[in-house]
């Protein structure tokens with residue numbers, strides 16, 4: 001069986017697609033939610049716990065790993081898969097987003113970014129070549145192009161200039177990429193919320209040719225309506241036979257609406273960050289477990305969930321753990337939130353296969369609105 005990197009579309013329902021992404025580190029069913037494992041760990045989770053949620057692919061990040069412990073050190077220790085005990089596919093972000101948010105600690109030029117480490121102030125440089133080399137050293141299954149994610153709102157000419165620089169960096173990232181059977185590199189579509197710039201960016205990337213295409217430059221405060229309207233003018237222009245990854249998204253409602261607009265892959269810190277701040281996601285929306293109303297609530301978080309928090313513990317216990325600032329609180333709730341996100345994506349995928357996505361979406365939205373049990 002060839003392990004060529006390829007995405008096979010199995011069903012469609014409207015613009016939504018259900019498929020399988022085949023990689024050197026195994027297959028992943030799409031639509032898929034990728035837990036964020038920024039510094040080589042999905043915070044508060046063992047990888048057995050991550051596997052138990054049904055996650056198929058996780059994220060790492062060039063910026064964090066190059067600063068600590070260092071890409072060469074991870075390579076000498078056998079690569080990121082071995083280092084973090086995850087044999088499945090890993091997608092590493094290129095670091096572009098992180099260095100842009102360093103503000104005064106970084107100097108941008110047309111070739112790349114020079115910046116100071118937020119950890120020890122040491123000087124570093126990231127550009128298309130170095131970012132691609134670092135992701136190769138990490139043995140990333142999917143490598144992201146080095147790009148700039150401009151802050152919104154911004155003048156269209158500023159967005160255009162930034163996008164065109166990112167397209168030049170995409171070409172250099174592609175030149176630096178070392179092709180290996182079962183490995184892939186994704187271009188990142190930019191262009192803010194400007195339809196013509198998005199179209200120009202898609203064309204620039206498809207002219208270069210990548211194994212997949214991400215939609216970047218969103219989930220930076222533009223709001224769901226503008227994000228959706230940008231997807232409406234962008235995904236239809238993207239290659240039909242390649243996976244589409246919307247970076248940094250999102251809430252359960254964001255995921256549903258984006259899958260219905262043709263997106264296949266997602267990553268977001270929400271379920272893991274919420275798990276550390278007592279915010280639980282369920283089929284009925286979200287609740288904050290620090291709230292006193294849970295002090296005597298002996299029910300599980302969700303009656304539909306098979307995670308450790310829901311099968312062994314009560315809301316009252318989780319409430320206690322967070323009130324007592326016990327480490328087990330964030331561990332159990334991160335596990336639950338990731339299990340909920342994976343269950344949500346499996347249900348959406350099944351509805352696409354059955355051709356019942358519209359009805360399933362209406363059901364999900366009604367449940368989210370119904371409020372806690």
Ligand SMILES: CNc1nc2c(CC[C@H]3O[C@@H](OC)[C@H](OC)[C@@H]3O)c3nc(N)[nH]c(=O)c3cc2[nH]1
Nearest residue numbers: 038059060061093097149216217218219247248
């Ligand atoms: C939240 N909204 C958002 N995130 C975004 C990320 C980072 C995601 C990455 O950043 C880390 O989490 C903060 C994670 O790193 C593992 C994640 O992959 C982006 N990355 C790139 N290269 N280009 C973009 O245009 C971009 C846009 C985003 N919008």
Ligand SMILES: [Zn+2]
Nearest residue numbers: 305307310336
């Ligand atoms: Zn649960």
